[in-house]
Amino acid sequence: MIQIPDSLVKRNEERAERLGRKKEEAGEEENLTDVFRETFRSKQTEIESALDSAEKIRDRQELAERFNTISKDIQSLNKYVSTSALFLIPYDLRMSKTVLQELQERVNQAENKLLPKRKFGFSKITLEKKKDEIICPKRVDQVDFPKKEELIFDTGFGNRVGEVLTLSGEELAGKDVVLTKLQNCVVYLLGSCSTLHLSQISGCRILCGPVTTSVFIEGCKNSLIAVACQQLRVHQTVSTDFYIHVTTKAIIEDSNDVKFAPYTFSYSNLVKDFHISGLDPHSNNWDKVDDFNWLVNNKQSPNWRIIEENERVKLTL
Numbered sequence: 001m002i003q004i005p006d007s008l009v010k011r012n013e014e015r016a017e018r019l020g021r022k023k024e025e026a027g028e029e030e031n032l033t034d035v036f037r038e039t040f041r042s043k044q045t046e047i048e049s050a051l052d053s054a055e056k057i058r059d060r061q062e063l064a065e066r067f068n069t070i071s072k073d074i075q076s077l078n079k080y081v082s083t084s085a086l087f088l089i090p091y092d093l094r095m096s097k098t099v100l101q102e103l104q105e106r107v108n109q110a111e112n113k114l115l116p117k118r119k120f121g122f123s124k125i126t127l128e129k130k131k132d133e134i135i136c137p138k139r140v141d142q143v144d145f146p147k148k149e150e151l152i153f154d155t156g157f158g159n160r161v162g163e164v165l166t167l168s169g170e171e172l173a174g175k176d177v178v179l180t181k182l183q184n185c186v187v188y189l190l191g192s193c194s195t196l197h198l199s200q201i202s203g204c205r206i207l208c209g210p211v212t213t214s215v216f217i218e219g220c221k222n223s224l225i226a227v228a229c230q231q232l233r234v235h236q237t238v239s240t241d242f243y244i245h246v247t248t249k250a251i252i253e254d255s256n257d258v259k260f261a262p263y264t265f266s267y268s269n270l271v272k273d274f275h276i277s278g279l280d281p282h283s284n285n286w287d288k289v290d291d292f293n294w295l296v297n298n299k300q301s302p303n304w305r306i307i308e309e310n311e312r313v314k315l316t317l
Contacts, residue, residue: 097278210277253292261307
C-alpha cells in the first residue's frame with residue numbers, strides 16, 4: 001500500500017501556512033510546485049501499476065484486498081493534494097483533481113468487471129408478494145461501513161448534548177472528521193475535509209462544507225444534514241432530511257423516511273472550499289438515490305422522497 005510520508009504531508013502543511021502569512025519568493029513557490037508534481041506523478045504511476053496488475057489476480061479475496069488498498073491509496077493521494085492546495089496554482093490543482101477522479105472511475109470499472117456483484121440472497125422464509133413487486137431481503141453486497149470500534153479520531157466531536165459545535169477551515173483541511181453520539185446539537189464544519197463519518201446522531205443539524213471524497217452516515221434519526229461530497233452512503237437512518245451536492249448517486253440501505261433536496265448551505269468561504277475540494281459546483285446528482293433494499297426497477301422506493309420546493313429551508317450562516 002502506498003504511504004505518503006507524514007513528514008512530507010507535515011512539511012507541505014507548514015509551508016502552506018507560511019505562504020498564507022506572507023508572500024514567498026517566486027523561486028520558493030516554483031520549488032514547492034516541482035516537488036508536488038514529482039511526488040504526485042510518482043504516486044499516480046504506482047496506483048496505475050497496481051490497478052493494471054489486478055487483471056492477473058484470480059483469487060476473489062485477494063482481488064478485494066487489492067481494490068481496497070488501491071482505494072486507500074487514492075484517498076491518501078487526495079489528502080496530499082488537499083494539504084498542498086494553498087500553494088498550488090489553479091491549473092495544477094484542477095489537473096490533479098481530474099487525475100484522481102479518472103483513477104477512481106477506472107477503479108470502479110475494474111472492480112465491476114473483475115469483482116461483479118453477487119446475486120441477491122434470500123432467507124428461507126415465505127415472502128408474500130404482489131404480482132409486480134416483492135418484499136426485498138437484504139443484499140449480500142452491503143454498503144462497506146467502518147465498524148463502530150474503528151471510529152477513533154483526532155478531528156471531530158463525540159458524546160455531546162445540546163451544544164453548538166464548530167470547526168474552521170484550518171482545523172478541517174485534509175482531515176478525516178468524525179461526529180459520533182451527538183444529541184440535539186448544531187454542528188458547523190466550515191471548510192473542506194477529506195472524509196466525514198457520522199454515527200449515532202439524533203435531533204441534530206449538521207451543516208458541512210465540501211468534502212473531498214466520501215461521507216458515511218450510520219444510525220442517524222430526526223436530523224438535518226447538509227453536505228457536498230463525491231460519494232454519500234447512508235445506513236440505518238430514519239426521519240432525516242438531506243441537503244446534498246454529490247458527484248455520484250447517493251446510496252441508502254436499511255433506512256426509511258429519508259428526504260433529499262439540493263445543497264443550500266452557504267457561508268463566506270464556500271466558493272474557495274469547493275475549489276479546494278475539487279468538486280464541480282455545477283454537477284449535482286442530489287435527486288439520484290440508490291436504495292439497496294428496493295429491487296423493483298419500475299417503482300419508486302417508499303424509503304426516500306424528494307423534499308418539495310415549498311418545504312425546503314435556506315441554510316445560511
